Amino acid sequence: MSDAQRPIDDSVPSEQPSTGGADEDDSGNDEFEPVQVFPEAEEMDLRPGADNCYKCSTCDTNCPVAEVDDEFPGPKFQGPEQWRLKRQDDHDIDESVMKCSNCMRCDSACPSSVPLSQMHNTARAEYVEENMSKFSREYLRNRMLANYRRLAPLASMFPRTANFVMGLSVTKWLGEKTLGITSERDLPTFATETFREWWTDRGGAKVQNENKRIAYFHGCYSNYNTPEVAKALVRVYEHFGYEVMVPEQSCSGTPMFANGMLEDARRAAETNVRELAAAIEDGADVIASCSSCSMSIRQEYPELFDFEDTETVAANTWDAVEYLRVHEDLTGALENTTVDDEFDDMAYHAPCHSRNQGLDGQTIEVMDAIDGIDAHDVGDSCSGISGTYGWKEENYETSMKIGEEMFEHMDEAEAETGLTECPTCSMQMEHGTGYEIKHTLEVLEAALVSDGGGSHAETGASSSLGEAEGEGKSTETGTESD
Amino acid sequence: MAHNTAVLVLGGGSTGCGIARDLAMRGVDVTLVERGNLTDGTTGRMHGLLHSGGRYAVSDQASATECIEENEILRDIASHCVEETGGLFVQRPEDSDEYLQKKLEGCRDCGIPATVLSGREAREVEPYLAKDVSRAIQVPDGAVDPFRLCVANALDAERHGARVETHAEVIDLLREGDDIYGVEVRHDSGPGKRTHKSPGTTEEITAEYVVNATGAWAGQIGAMADLDVAVRPSKGVMTIMNVRQVDTVINRCRPKGDADIIVPHETTAILGTTDEEVADPDDYPEEQWEVDMMIDTLSELVPIIEEARTIRSFWGVRPLYEPPGTGTQDPTDITRDFFLLDHDERDGVSGMSSIVGGKFTTYRAMAEEITDHVCEKLGVSATCATAEEPLPGSEDISVLEEGMDNFGLRSPVARRSNQRLGSRAADVLETDEPNPVVCQCEGVTRAEVQDAIGQSGSDLNAVRIRTRASMGNCQGGFCCQNMATELHPRYDEETVREALDELFQERWKGERHALWGEQLSQAMLNYALHATTMNRDNDPASGATQIDYAQFDGGA
Amino acid sequence: MAITDDVLVIGGGLAGATAALAAADAAEDARIRLVTYKQSTLRHASGLIDVLGYAPGGVSDGENGQEQGQNQNQTPVADPFTALESLPESHPYQRVGVDAVREALAFFDEIAGDAYAGSHTEMNALVPTHGGTVKPTARYPVSTAEGLASDDRDTLLVGFETLPDFDAPLAAAHLEAAGAPFDARGVTLSFPGIVRDDAKVTRYAHLLDHNERVETLTGKTGAREALAATVEPHLDGESRVGFPAVLGDDHPAAVRETLSDALGADTFEVPMGPPSLPGLRLEDLLYDALESAGVRVTSGVPVVDYETAVADSTADEPATAAIDHVVVDRNGAEIPHEADQYVLATGGLVGKGVESNRERVTEGIFDCYVPHATDRYDWFVDDVFGEQPYARFGVVPDEDLRPLDADGNLEFSNLRAAGSVLGGYDYAAEKSGAGVSLATGYVAGTRAGEGCQ
Structure with a gap:
């Protein structure tokens, strides 16, 4: 049959370099190229990732959403269980994957290295691709929130107008009604100079x-x-x-x-x-x-x-x-440095994404080296905003419920200023407690760069002249x- | 003489259940007895391949032709048991072109649709295939759940008036002179559904005709009536992967050999197999080298398998047979065809025939032929309808194909439940009661477990084969207990405890062959959960000595 | 620049946390750091602090005193400390000595404060399990205290339709079959406020912690009141009520108090898991203690490698390598961590401190010697609850808890091991997991603290 005579085309890998020892080549030792667990990113067959799961549910107990949201069945289900039950061409991802806030706490929790957030990210993409109407309000809203960067340049071209318009109650109301962006939050202000x-x-x-x-x-x-x-x-x-x-x-x-x-x-x-x-x-x-x-x-x-x-x-x-x-x-450089009053008593929240990088203890350790600073870690709870998650009308309440523990701890800390390294956590901290929130680098600047600190104190986001x-x-x- | 039943079928595997269904559908009064659970013999211990016939297309074209015919029938009548995965015969650089050519021609001779794919095309179908796979032949292999298929046959037989007795071991054949007229069985817990701790009883069941469909055990049954049935049981290992690395059946395209097939089976992939003659189908060594060979050899086809997690291994025993005097040495050369031994013609002992040899894919055709034979003996003229009448669960498969009902379940759980239950899904899953997931690995809910308990009594292994609960990656560590509690209050605490212990030990049996890496961690976690947290290894309810509670801390 | 501390503890479970706390206690000015990769097995475990429930070779129910598989169907030991003496020389308890076990327990009592009970006696308590048996333990979370099996008050057990892990009527029947000296009865109810069948235990706990407003037949009320109102009609004179362990995460005492007041009966929890809320609370308690003790915690990152320092050999003693620093991997960036003394508390097969493949069993960071049969079919026995060799996999310590190589020589001069990374004991059969972690963590931490001064 002509079929059977089809050339053996593409499949054979390039010949072994002739310089290689012939003995080794003939040994019959199956020296595969290192086994890639996920060979082709395009394919994204993550079922093998479920091999690591031994069902302990540590991921579930770390999930801030499953704790407060009845619709969310937790990362173990969304990740290894859902993937294991999948066949290559099944695309009916459970819609609850959209309730995941992508805080990624499950990733660092898992004692068995299941690629949970990778599974969630991929499943979510598949859900959006296969199951979500591209014309739905939800899709448009999510696309807009996801592509914040595309909108931001416009706003920052006319920051004062943008800040004014975005602050209007009518605009916010419109945002909620037409796009499903919660009107409970103040939209971020744009700096007059990027x-x-x-x-x-x-x-x-x-x-x-x-x-x-x-x-x-x-x-x-x-x-x-x-x-x-x-x-x-x-x-x-x-x-x-x-x-x-x-x-x-x-x-x-x-x-x-x-x-x-x-x-x-x-x-x-x-x-x-x-x-x-x-x-x-x-x-x-x-x-x-x-x-x-x-x-x-x-x-x-x-x-x-x-x-x-x-x-x-x-x-x-x-x-x-x-x-x-x-x-x-x-720490040596910080020894004997001091900072202004606004930084001497701080309530620090470690963002989930710092925690995932093993950085949650770092800020307090560094702050301790600066004289006179009293920095309290407000605990390991999630702030609840998780980027764009808390901006969605349907998630607002859940987001605030998740944040409740952090708000309480911040209030109890009775500090002067809030401190974190994540911009959206910072919005949530401010929104939930009224604290002014700073970034750790701003404290380092105040301690280390003497002349920068003073002038810096008066620079609000939109006070252009100062x-x-x-x-x-x-x-x-x-x-x-x- | 009045008989208890017209026909008595011995053996609750695919052949026995197929015969019972066929007889019952033809209006014959039939009783089936099985030593353990349905499928406990060879049926439940196979890799689940629904042959396209491609495997036999070179060596045995008659079998190949029969396979493709039956393959098409089963897709129709048992669609909820069959997954149309397709299959590939995969060629590696060292595999001969000549054999591939022969295979292709053989397929076409036997009416098996076959297409040649390039290596790249094959990897488009199965991305985890080795980079150096050079070509592949695509054939309509499929995957079949032997448990579900066998149980569906038995259920349908019962619907047509058959009596099916599991846990009823034949302890004697009743023979008077040169006539066999029935058997004596020992019921593990009395007739009917199994209930642990019920006392065992014995029963004589007489019949006009006895069909010995005990496969690899046919020799043992024959011996009870001094008949020589020379089955040559041959064992084969199968290793279960935790996830499906492939969604297509992968065969090695070369002449017979060990470790040459991967079958995607439900949530897992099964690696197979070996072929080695054993003396006793109940007692043979299960060895490390066999498991290692599956992994090492099959990772030549699908390299990811080398490092992937296996959750257990099991062995099955083929009921191979060849007529006396053939004298084949290598069991792999023994024909896979089946033989109907009419003991009247063969040994001058009337009242019984034995069936040996054969293969799962053609169980229905075998059953038809045997039923024809039995009907002729009994003078029954009804004809066979098993090729047309769908099995319970496959009556209305549009249920599966058109908008699947979610029954309030998360979609992958609903999908798997629907696939398992087929057209019975609504009956089983529609409930106003809370319906939590009992087995999370396999997505089995309380309603499905309760349905299975309704069919099979307190036997949790029977629940397991019906639902797949406890067959996932924790191998029952997390769900055995939850399955057992579903027996309560229908069954009392002692029965539940016994049923749980039995299931947990059974799960351990296969898991022992996968004890390294992640599965060893899983085993330790399971052990800790059952022994440390629940203290089931020193359960005072099971111990003979009373605890003196007063000796212990009674609170501050 | 390496991040430098005096004592570096690797592993954040019960053994690691105890080691870090003990080191901080032993060396007040020392800087102690605990590095932990993933979350520990504390969340898997019941939260009970068992010391020894069954002694190998103890009284067995086998006929004629004959031991069947030695591990099974024994009666529990009432006095764990006496039973400790009978353990084999290689057992971690024997390595540290009985006094150290007592000291470690006292150390734990101080940390745990009123969150745990059982320190009033040396005798074991029997705590009902979610499988309906009882488990011997030396200390128990205060939430389980009213449920002890030696307390003869009649008991109502409450389970929930949506929590298949705990079947209360079955557990009650099982307790009676176990000869518990009281009448037990179980009911299965619907948990007010739980609207999905797959809600996680943390959801139940959150509802009660925050006393969320939930829908009931009589309108909206707080979740605690609603739960009490659901249970109340089923009480029939019992003076205590047991629930699966979901009674709050952050405010368990307040939850129990509200329920007890409303029911007019004491309430207690039956430990479950994984996932286990009592385990989670224990973890919180330990991490709060670490913070108070000034221990620096770096989490979410694995220790992947180490370097040894050139060892000084003296005439008397052959050179033993010392660890100079270990390397922590942070998403590909290699961060060196340096300390004087190191404690290895990475757990066993479950915690992944001990790893295996088809050929061998290893300790993952320092490749310390782990004895095991070369044939992996000798790693197990056929009875699931038999004497399982795999359950005893782990490193072999000297009396100072420093791991030894295959020849019995020290692997490193400044490395100690604690918890289930140690081999030679079967914590599941003995019910000794928490006790060994505490005792070895305490000793390893104390010695490490003393060693860096």
């Missing part, structure tokens, strides 16, 4: 150093909404003599994963991996100030994508404080480190 604008005006890096280089992944929020965090990072790193690079970048993908918009995330990740890999090639390590951004690059990228250099970028990405702690004598002037001063003096 971090990148500031960086360009400033003329880029003030320190040149071939041997100590970092590429800063600022993410969307510290660019558009809290540039003071990004500026703090620059000043702190320059204080330690680092040359800071600010490569081109797209959204880290976190909100896209959470909404099952895997294709959007893939596009963003592709840009980021390419740009960050180039920076690594130039001798830089990648530093992120947002815990979700670093989580995404370090863990989710390698789990979900296989661009060239994905692994390299993941392995060379660090949390901003962690990096200093390992590469500099950070910001510009304050910055001018610091730029002038900041060059000393050369």
Whole structure:
């Protein structure tokens, strides 16, 4: 039959290099290329991931959603159980996967290394792809929330207008009615000058150093909404003599994963991996100030994508404080430093995505080194907002229920200021307690960069004049480190 | 002389249940007795392949042709037991082109649809196939749940008036002169559904005709009436993977050999097998090398298997037979065809025939032929309808195909339940009572477990084969207890305890062959849960000595 | 720069937490760090602190005193401390000595405060299990205290339709079959406020903790009141009521108090799991204690490697390598952690401190020697509750709890091991898991603390 004579085409791997020892080749030793558990990212058959599950339910007891939401059956079901029951062409993912907030606590909880969040991310993407109408309000809303970065540039072009319009009760009401975005929350305010604008005006890096280089992944929020965090990072790193690079970048993908918009995330990740890999090639390590951004690059990228250099970028990405702690004598540098009153008594919340990176104890340890600071860890509960999750009208109540424990602990702490490293946790903390919330880098800046601290104190997100002037001063003096 | 029943069928495997159903449908009064649970012999110990016939397309074309015919019938009458997975005969670089060519031609000669795929095309079908797989022949192999199929046959036989007695071991054949007229059985717990702790009884069941469908055990039955039935039992190992690495049956495209098939089976994949003659079908060694061979050899086809988790291994015994004097040495060369031994013609002893040899896929055709033979003996003229009449659960398969009802269950649980129950799903799952999941690995709810208990009594292994509860990755560690509590209050505490112990020991038996890596961790966790948290190993209710409670801390 | 501490404890279960606390206690100025990868097995376990429930070679029910499989159907030991003496030399309890077990228990009592009961006597208590048997234990969560089987008050057990793990009528019948000195009765009810059949135990606990408003036939009330109202009609003179262990996570005492007041009967929990709320509460208690003791906790990251320092050999003693630092993996970044003294408390087969493949059994971080048969078919016996060799897998310690190699020499001079990473005992058969973790954690931590001064 002609069929049987079809050429044996593509399948045989390239011949063994002839230089290889013939003995080894003939040994009959089945030296497969290392077994990849998930060979083709496109396929995303995660059933083998269920092999690790021994059913202990530790993931379920760590799930902040299952504890309060009757509709959510918990990560064990969503992850290993659902995957194990699947056949290749089954696409009827249970709709409850959309109730997962993607806090990823189950990941670090699992004593048996089940790739839970990877399973959830993939199942969610499959659900959105196969089961959710592309014309539904929910889909449009989720797509919009997931692609916050696309909207943010518009808003920040006219920040005052945007802040004004977004604050209007009519706008909020419209948001809820037409899009299902809760009107309970104040939409984030946009800075009058983005971090990148500031960086360009400033003329880029003030320190040149071939041997100590970092590429800063600022993410969307510290660019558009809290540039003071990004500026703090620059000043702190320059204080330690680092040359800071600010490569081109797209959204880290976190909100896209959470909404099952895997294709959007893939596009963003592709840009980021390419740009960050180039920076690594130039001798830089990648530093992120947002815990979700670093989580995404370090863990989710390698789990979900296989661009060239994905692994390299993941392995060379660090949390901003962690990096200093390992590469500099950070506690030594902080000894005998002091900070202003606003920082001397703080209630710290470790974001879930810091916890997943093993960074939850770090901030308190670092703060302890600064004289006079009293920082309380408010416990290991989830803030409940989980990025875009708590913005959805249908999740608002659940989100606040999850946050309840953290709110209580923050109130009990009777501190001056709230502290965290995640922008959306910070919104929730502020929303639930009224505390003003700062980023750890801002405290380090206050302690280490003496002139930066004073001017910084008055820089609110949208107080444009103070910001510009304050910055001018610091730029002038900041060059000393050369 | 008045008989208890017209026909007595010995053996509750696929053949016996198939015969009982066929006879009952033809209006013949029939009783079936089985030593243990239905499927306990060879039927429940196979890899679940629904042959397309491709495996025999070179070596035995008559069997191959019969397979494809029966394959098509079973897809129709037992659609809720069959998964149309398709199959691949996969060629590696070292496998001969000539054999692939022969296989392909053989398939076409036997009317088995067969297409050749390139290596890349094969990997598109099954992404985990080895990178160096060069070609594959695609055939309509399928997967079948032997438990469900066998139970459905028995249920339908009962619906047509048959009596089915499990846990009824034949202890003697009743023979008077040269006539066999029945058997004596020992009921484990009295006739009817099994209830633990009920006293055993014996019963004589007389019949006009006896059909010995005990497969590998046919020789033992024959010996009770001094008849020589020379079955040559041959064991084969099967290793169960925790998840399906493939959704298609994967065969190695080379002449007969060990470890050459992977069958996706329900939530798992089953690796098989070996072929080695054994003396006693109840007592043969189960060895490490056999398990290792499955993993090592089959990972040449699907490399991920090397590091994947297996949850247990089991052995089945083929009821191979060849006519006296054939003298085949290698069991793999013994024909897979079946033989009807009419002891009247053969040994001059009337009243009984024995069936030996044969294979699962063609059980229905075998049953038909034997039933024809029996009917001729009894003078019954009704004809066979088993090829047309769907089995219970497959009557209206549109239920499965069209919008599946969720019965308030999460969708994958609903999907699996519907697949298991077929057209019975609504009857079983529609309930106003809470219906929590009892076995989380397999997605089995309380309602389905209760339905199975209604069919099979306090025997949790019978519940297991009906529902798959306790057959997932924890191997019952988390759900045996929950299955047992479902027996209460229908059965008393002592019965429940006994049933639980029996199930838990049975689950351990197969799991022992998978004790390394994750499954060893699972075993330790199961052990800790049952011994540490529940203290079931030193259960004071099971001990002979009373605890002196007063010696212990009674509170501050 | 390595992150530097005086004592580094690897593993965050009962043994690791106890070791870190003991080290902090022994060396007040020392800096102690606990590194833990995934969550510990505390959440799997019942939360009971057992010391020894059954002694190998103890009184058995086998005919003529003949021991069937030695492990099964024995009667429990009433006095665990006396029974400790009879354990074989290789048992971890014998390695640390009976006094250390007592000290460790006292240390635990101090940490646990009024969250645990049982310290008023050296005798074991018998706590009803969710399978309906009773389990011997030295300490028990206060939530189980009213349920002791030696207390002869009649008992109502309450189960819930949506919680298949605990069948109250069956458990009651089982307790009677076990000869418990009281009448037990069980009822199965619907849990007010639970609307899905697959709600997690944390959902039940949350409803009660926060006394969420729930729908009942008579309108909306708090979940605690609603639960009491559901149970109340079924009380028939019993003075105590047992529930599956879902009575709150953060505020269990308040939940029980409300229920007891409303029912006019004492309430108690029957431990369940995994997942286990009593285990979860114990974990919280230990981590609060770690925080108070100033122990630094790094979680979510595995220790993947180590480096040894050049050892000084003296004329008398052959050189024993010392661990210089270990390497922690943080999503691909390698973070060195340095300390004077190290404690290995990574757990056994369940906690993944002990690993296996088809060929061998290993300790995963330092590759300390783990004795095991070369043929994996000798790792088990055919009776599921028989004397299982796999249950005894683990490292072999000297009397200072330092792991020994195959020749009986120290693996490292500054590494000690605690908890179920240790081999030579079957905690499931003995009911000794928590006790061994406490005793060895206490000794390893104390010695490590003393060693770094």
